[in-house]
Amino acid sequence: MPVWSVRETMAQLFSKRADSRLRLAIGFACAVLLLSCATGFALVRAGQTWAVGHPAEQPIPFSHAVHAGGLGLDCRFCHAGVERTADAGMPSAETCLGCHDRVWNVAAQFTPLRAALAGGTAVQWASVSRLPNHVRFDHAAHTTAGVGCVSCHGAVQEMPRTVRAETLSMGFCLDCHRDPTSGQPRAVETTTGGLPAGEAAFTPRPHGLRALRYRHFGVEVSPMTRCSTCHR
Template sequence: MAQLFTPAATTLFRVAIVLTCLSIVSGAALAYVWARSGSTWNVGKPAPQPVPFRHDLHSGSLGIDCRYCHSTVERAADAGMPSAQTCMSCHSQVRVGASVLEPIRSSFLLGQPIAWKSVHRLPDYAYFNHAAHVTKGVACETCHGRVDRMSKTVKTQTLSMGWCLDCHRDPVPQLRPQDAVFDMGYEPHGTNLPDDVRAFYREASRRLTSCNTCHR
């Protein structure tokens, strides 16, 4: 039978097939890496805020307790955001005329909330509750990182469903004694949690990973 294609054309054709396969595979791999990577979830990206508030100064250097500004974090689903009044308790005496604090002063005078931009925001169909975590020994640091060192507040975790489930399958290694929940830079002292806590979570992990715990 006569040759249909020249040898050169055959080689070219083979190369084309190999290249096509390679680009499909690497495209899929890239898509996978992209979907799993932190940047897709805005990890490390600050949001533009009306006032250049700094946790490193207020929590780190001044040592103000998280609850002073996020006052409902132990009793409600929402952590709560500070009102202008909370800021003015100091800033009516410290840096009184500073221009960066102008939005705070006008919110205070008008009695309006400050328009803080969310850094952490789950989609509406996912339910989260701070009190449920904070009162069970899950620390701010575990989910929000070293906030006391941030000059701009950023996400340190994806907050993806996979991230939630990773912990919900076996929370025990991530739990702290209740009095260390607000600590930053905490190191476990080798104090083991009581056996009944382990037994509890062997049972509870089924409830914690069922869809309607977070999708209600």
């Protein structure tokens, strides 16, 4: 009785041609899989996927370049909550009409302001920065730690129409949270960043996240990167 061999049996079952075709097919499948993984990764990292650089449709064609850049108005004049609360806050109709009531009254453009004033409501501005509901963000924590607006919103004072300057993806947040002192110095100025000029970037708050460490299953976890810091 001849010795049974897998190699010989296979050789009888599959011809040489079929064998090399199979090898080619497997090679091709691997290449397709690798390519689609690479494309997926590139798309997730790409700014375009996150609507970076696209303005939103606004009720009034407001320009930061005119008001913050040209007139030099402080960010806090209109976003009064940045240093004290989680929300930066939006200007009321009264804030705009302080200047646009009699002087610089471009009537048609300001109809939404008058409607808001008459109805006791707020102007419905569209957001270019809104995060999903499962993410928690806090402006005061960042501003008081010395992180300037420019780090996350770009050079807003130069924008004729407000656009998203950074992805604001989880990767973007974590890039800084892993090591807030790394990278290029992040400028903080009164008119462009909300904090007095010359103040050191990233002054750790005495009871802030960076002063804390948690032990979990014998592993030290920094609250800066802990899931529950940003997800509740």
